[in-house]
Structures are given as C-alpha cells and as structure tokens.
Amino acid sequence: MANNLTPKNMALRVERYDYRLVFSKKGRARFISHLDMMRTFSRIFKRARIPVWYTQGFNPRLYIMFPLALPLGTESDVEIMDISLTERMDSDELMTRINSAMPEGLSINKVTEPAMDHKDIAASQYNIRFKLKNDKDTCGLFKDYLSQDRINVKKRSKKKGLIDIDIKPDVKLLSIKEDDGFAVADLILPSGNDKNINTSVLMDGFKEYAGEEFEQIYTTRTKIITKTGENFT
Amino acid sequence: MTNKEKIEQLLLNVQKPARYIGGEHGSVVKDKSKIDVRFAFCFPDVYDIGMSHLGMKILYSLKNERENFWCERCFMPEKDYKQVLIDNDIPLYALESLDPLYEFDMIGFTLQYELSYTNVLSMLELARIPVLAKDRHALAPIVVAGGPCVCNPEPMSDFIDIFILGEGEEVNLELMDLYNEVKKRGGSKEEFLHLAAHIEGIYVPSFYDVTYNVDGTLKCIKPNTDDAPPKIKKRVIADFDNVFFPDYFVVPYTSIVHDRSVVEVLRGCIRGCRFCQAGFIYRPFREKSIDIIKNETKCLCEQTGYDEVSLSSLSTSDHTKIAQLLKELADYTDLENVSLSLPSLRIDNFSSDLLERLKTIRKSGLTFACEAGTQRLRDVINKNITESEILSTCKTAFEGGYTTVKLYFMLGLPTETDEDILGIAELAHKILDVYFETPKELRGGSIQISVSTATFVPKPFTPFEFEPQATPEEIDRKQKLLVKALRSKKIKLSTHQDDTSVLEACLAKGDRRMSKAVYQAWKKGCELDGWNEHFDFSKWREAFDECGLDMAFYANRKREYDELMPWDHLDYLVTKSFLINENKKAHLAKTTRNCKEGCSGCGINKSYGGVYCGK
Ligand code: SF4
DSSP states (O other): OEEOOOOSSGGGOOOEEEEEEEEEEOGGGGGSOHHHHHHHHHHHHHHTTOOBOBOOSSSOOBOEEOSSOOOTTOEEEEEEEEEEESSOOOHHHHHHHHHHTOOTTEEEEEEEOOOSOGGGEEEEEEEEEEEESTTOOHHHHHHHHHTSSOOEEEEEETTTEEEEEEOGGGOEEEEEEEETTEEEEEEEEEOSSSOOOOHHHHHHHHHHHHTOOEEEEEEEEEEEEETTSOBOO | OOHHHHHHHHHTTSSSGGGGSOOOBTOOOOOGGGOSEEEEEEESSOHHHHTTOHHHHHHHHHHHHSTTEEEEEEEOOOHHHHHHHHHTTOOOBOTTTOOBGGGOSEEEEEOOSGGGHHHHHHHHHHTTOOSSGGGOOSSSSEEEEESGGGGSOGGGTTTOSEEEOBOHHHHHHHHHHHHHHHHHTTOOHHHHHHHHTTSTTEEOGGGEEEEEOTTSSEEEEEESSTTSOSSEEOBOOSOGGGOOOOSOOOBOSSOOSSOSEEEEOEESOSSOOTTOHHHHHTOSOEEOOHHHHHHHHHHHHHHHOOSEEEEESSOGGGSTTHHHHHHHHHHHHHHHTOEEEOTTOOOTTSOHHHHHHOHHHHHHOEEEEEESSSHHHHHHTTOOOOHHHHHHHHHHHHHTTOOEEEEEEEESOTTOOHHHHHHHHHHHHHHHHHHHHSOTTTSOSOOEEEEEEEEOOOOTTSTTTTOOOOOHHHHHHHHHHHHHHOOOTTEEEEEOOHHHHHHHHHHHHOOTTHHHHHHHHHHTTOOOTTSTTTOOHHHHHHHHHHTTOOHHHHHSOOOOTTSOOTTTTEEOSSOHHHHHHHHHHHHTTOOOOOTTTOOOOOSOOGGGOOSSTTO
16 A cells, blocks of 8 residues: 655655545535535645645645546535545544544545556446426426437537537436436436546436426436446445 | 525526535534524625635624624625526525525624625615615614724715724624614614614714715714714724634635635734825734734634635734744744745845745745835835835845846825836836846846836825825826836836726715715616726716716815814724824825834824833
C-alpha cells in the first residue's frame, strides 16, 4: 500500500498510503457541483484532522481523485473518491473521523484499498423516480419510449456541440413499476472514460417524446459496474 | 409537495444552485416550535457577496447563541432564480428552514453600500411583504436595518421601520428581547416602536418630522412623539476585547468572494483620512489582545477547515503589538498549514525575516492607496503617505523580485487642480524609473504598473460632507488628461464608471424625499445596481425627474457649514465642530496628526474605550 514516489532527493520522499472511500451524496448535498466537491472535502479533511498527503512540488495540493463525475442534482449511494494519507490509518477510524466532520447529506459508507483501476469502470446503475406534469401516464409513456426501434436523443459533444444519437443499444432497463403516481425505473447507462451517457440525456429525450415537463424527478446512482460486470465498489 | 421538495425540483435548472438550499456546515437549524423570536438576516446582494461579509457572521451566531432566538440567512437571488421563484409562485425564503420570510418576526437588512438599496425592495416584494413601512400594520414582520449606510438612512426611511445605529452586538439582543416581551403580551407594532425608540442606538424614522426651506434645503427635523429622542446616538462596544466573536462560520459549498476564516483584530481607525467615512463612523480605535485574537483564529480554523485566515480591520498595522501578533499567529498558521493573509497591512516597518514568513503578501503584490497625485493634495485629504515612502518601498520590493504594483487614486477631490492629475502620471513614471534603475540580476522579468482611479464621493460624517462632487463632465476631462499623460505601455489605467458615483453621492447625502425616487427607480426595474451589467442610470434619472428631485442639488452642491444636514439628528460621536475644523484645515492643506501621535479632540468620550482618546 505504501508507494515510493519519484523524487530523486531522498529527503523529499514521503511515503503515501492510498485509500478508496465510497460515499453517498444525498438530499441537499446533491447540489454541490463536481468542482465544489474538491473544496468541500479539503475542508472536511482539515476539520477531521486527517493526515492527507499533499502533491509534492512548488504548489502543494491536496491529493483527491474523483474518477466519475456526478451530474449536479443527482444523488448517489456509491460515489468514489481516492485519497492518499501520510500515515496508515485504521479504516474504521478513518471513516468515523471523516463522517463526524461531514455536512448534511454526505457520508462515507466504506473504506477500501484501491484495488480496481478506474479504467475498469464501464457503466452505472440508476434509480429514477419521476412523474410528468398534468397527470400523464408516466409509466406507460416511458415504456413506449424505451420500446421504440431507435431512441433518438440530443447529446452535447465537446467537439461538435449538440448532436443527434441513437442510445437504444446503450440503455438497459432492469425494472419499471408504478408507485403512487410516480414511475420508478432501474436502469443501466454507460459511464467512464470510453463512453458516458448521463441520465439527463435519456430523460430530456423522454420529456420531448412525451411532450410534457417533469413535475418531479429524483435520480440516484445506485451501482458502479466494471467491464466484466462486477460491482466496482 | 413540501416547500423544500418544490425548491429542490426548481434548483435543477439554475446557476450554482447550492446558494439557494442551505444545509452548509455550520448553519444553525433549530426547532421552530421552541423559538420565541425568528429573525431573518437579509443581505441585499447575491450569496457570493453576502456570505463573505463578516458583520453578518458575527450577528448570526450572536443571535443564535440565545436559545429562544433563531436567526437565519437570506440573500438576493440572481436574475435567473428570481424568475424561477416568480414563475413558480415561491415566496423568498430563509436558507435554514426554507420558510418564507413573511412568517418571521423580524427581517433585518444590512446596508453596506448605497447601490444595494433597490435590492432591499426587491427582496421584500419577492417575500410578499409590503415594501412601504406604512403598509405593514401588524407586529410581524418588523423590518430593521443596520450597517454603515445607516449613518444617513433617510433615502430608505419609507421602507424600514427601525434603523440600528452603530455596532450591533448589544443593541440587537436588546431589541429582540423587547420584541419578545411585546409579542408575548399581544402588543401592537405601534407599541413596540414607541418602546424601541427608548433604546440607545434605535432610530424610528416615522417618529420624526422633516420640513424644508423654499430653496429645497432642510429647515427642521424634530420628533413627533415624546418617546423619540431629538438626537439618536450610535452604539459602541466599549469593552472590545471581550466583545462576542463567533467560534464558527457557515462554510459555503460554492466559491464566494472571500472564502476563508476572518478574525477581527481592531475596530476604528487612528488615521482620519478626510474622505474616508469608515475612518470616522467607526471611531474610536479599539483593539483585541493577542491572546484573544490567537484563540479566535484557532477556533475558527478548526471549525471551518479553511486553509486560509485573514485579519480584518481598517488598518492592521496600527495594532499596538502588531509585530508580536503576526509572529505568534504565523507560528500557529505555519504549524497547521494555514496561510495568513493581511489585506490592510503597511509593510514599511517589519523585519524582512517576518515578511519572509508572511508568504501571502508576496502573492498579492504591492498595493498603494495613494488617493492623490501630489503631496499638497495628499495633505488636503490627510492621507499620510509620502512619495519617498512609496518609492523606497518599491525599490526594496523590486530588488526582491516583485513585478506588479497597483496604485489607487481618486479623481475630483476638493481643491484638485490639473497639476494634481498630472502628478498621478508622474508618480507612476517615477516608480517605473525605480524599476529600471534596479540591477537586472535582481529585478523580475517584466514590470506592470496598474493605476486605478475612482470618482470621489463626499460622504456624511466626514470633513468632506460639505463638499460638492465633481460633475461627470469634469471627471471625464480629468480622465482624458490622465490618459494623455501616461506614456508607457508598462502602465495600465483603469477608471471607475462615473454614473454609479453620481448615484452613490445622491443616495449617500440624500434626504427623506429621495425615498420616493428609490421607490420609483425600483418600480422601473432598477435592481442589482452594483453590477455593471444591470445598472441603468437612465432609469434612475427618470425616477429623480418624476419625483421632482435634481441629482445636481444632492451631488454637486456645496453645503455651507450651517446648513442642516439630513443626518444631523444622528449622533456618530464625532462633533460637527471637529468636522468643520478639519474641513477648514483641508482647504489650507494642513494635516492633522493621527490618534496615536496625540488626540485631536474629535469629540469622543474616553468611556467608549478608545485606546488613545483623551491622551
Ligand atoms: S477622541 Fe481623540 S483619540 Fe479618540 S478618536 Fe477622537 S481624535 Fe482620536
């Protein structure tokens, strides 16, 4: 677990211990943007007096890695953050100390070694609970939407701006049911470096298909899945 | 759907939504069924600005210390979210409970700058609270306001029930206690206001009648009830060392303007620059002891997790034990990997050893608030900084590798001539010469001098309250003169927009009649006036015209010493005769020593705790 770092100068070599934290981001915390998560956690670690490892060099920075961005407004049970410490800490103690300094809605659920590589991530599973305005048959319409031969949606691409794509092959619906006027769907979409489709792409397409806005929509990432179909966390 | 659920759905489509939902570390949530008085602290600007404000943090935790009070925060929404609130019929709410403001007992605004006035009206309207004080009949909500602008609150007097003069740490609690008493016995708003007027520092504008002369100047301001004193005295915390200071801050998720711990080291200023309102209204000079400052620094750093702490004051270097203070603080911050920043520090008299440790000073570069271009004019304004000081500090700095210098000036100061304007350019060129005289091996790569000018705004309770503001045409001419005189690409000039200064001057020195113009301008859509992209001067002009008010009468007219000022019934402890004397000395280019060199008798009684008063 202790990696030796590159500096040739022995005095600069600091041992570092890597940990992977799995945390949930719920309630109001889902409005913390990806950019602000870095700031938020650096303050949490400082409050909790965690011996975090700083990048070496002219402008030392706290080492925190978030391999998967979570869109603003989406909740999650399974966010991942990799950190390095300057000393070894007991996993339970690390978890308790951090949790005691966390604001409402954030909480560490698991501390592990970073065994799997971020590149192994292939997809995420989501639970989406939603309801269209004006008492539309949300559940029925959503089933129709997914059973089209092609699901044409607009996706923002870095190079080409808004493009039309067919995401039929990418959406894997696990279950859908009706609950108290809401449609509740569990589904899998690609995430990670190779291919990434946010739920908003799918759901904006649905809004257009149904010709109606959402009255309420709650999205939660529930699982991160590797290329071989394993659970990443 | 609950209010919270509704808001959360709407936030999915706005910019930086974390500003509108609360839940930050340090925010105080209480059980409202156990609360006697609910107070909504409103900052009339956006979250990013308001959350940076120290006064709000102090009063927020002060009130929340009390078990039966609950103080919450509220800010002006950006245009996008404001529209969302209106479209979805959501009244403006406070961030802790997400309850609408109209459910609160007291709504408190802090008036930090004149250009935020219309935001007060917007926030009240968004909260569905009648904007005019006379249309609010019930005890709740009472609308109060404090902050520096309250030293002349007349242009806001139609909207606010109670102004709180001076420092708020004691008087806020006294006011809330009184409110609680009146509320419990089912008293009326009228009854509460009459009782409140007896508290020192409380100004109830509706209890005063103002009459005018035919030439538009004020004739008389006098109370219309025995409960209101003829003069209202500002509040001062005499025992500053033991004043309440929070041991926690609300730590925002999104980046804000000043995102760090802040510790207040001193209040008031010894210097008496004649244009500076803060230098007079916050008198006398008081300071905290090193141990208290150190302890407050430690508490805040631990609670917030910020990696930066800043010392707040008008002039940090004037702390009587500044070198020892900085050394001891640096010992702590070095150990904890926290950086110490000192925004208002004069670096003249420190050992290079100490300077080396205060790394952040290096980062921020060299800044001089020269204010005026010649020694004569600097004497007029009593700005105690000489050319040789500036040049020698620059020399040392250039030898240490600094390459940026920022110079701040004002245009349109009393007695200013073209020579003073050209003096600005001359000074900048002299600094440039100093750089080029610095040996190449020592100096940094490429020099950048930036010169910023702002238009002088005469303010109440300063020796310049009698002075006219230069007209926009004059300022324009002066700016052009300066542009022509600056002959190097290494010197960059930026000038402040004039129209806002004109409005600032009007609102700063306005009387009660101006309330109508504020209302009218707001009705025309003026809000967020402090933001260039939203400021619409033509609407303000129309509003003044429609109310029969002349901007030049307020901004560009010289006042005689015996003219009754709209704020003359307010007592900020510095005497009028002192201000008049200072004004006379200004016109003779005579300086006045600072309080440390010896008391000049501005009128403040020793009992207010001033370190140098009466010495
Ligand atoms: S009374 Fe004297 S020492 Fe005190 S603030 Fe006034 S001038 Fe300064």
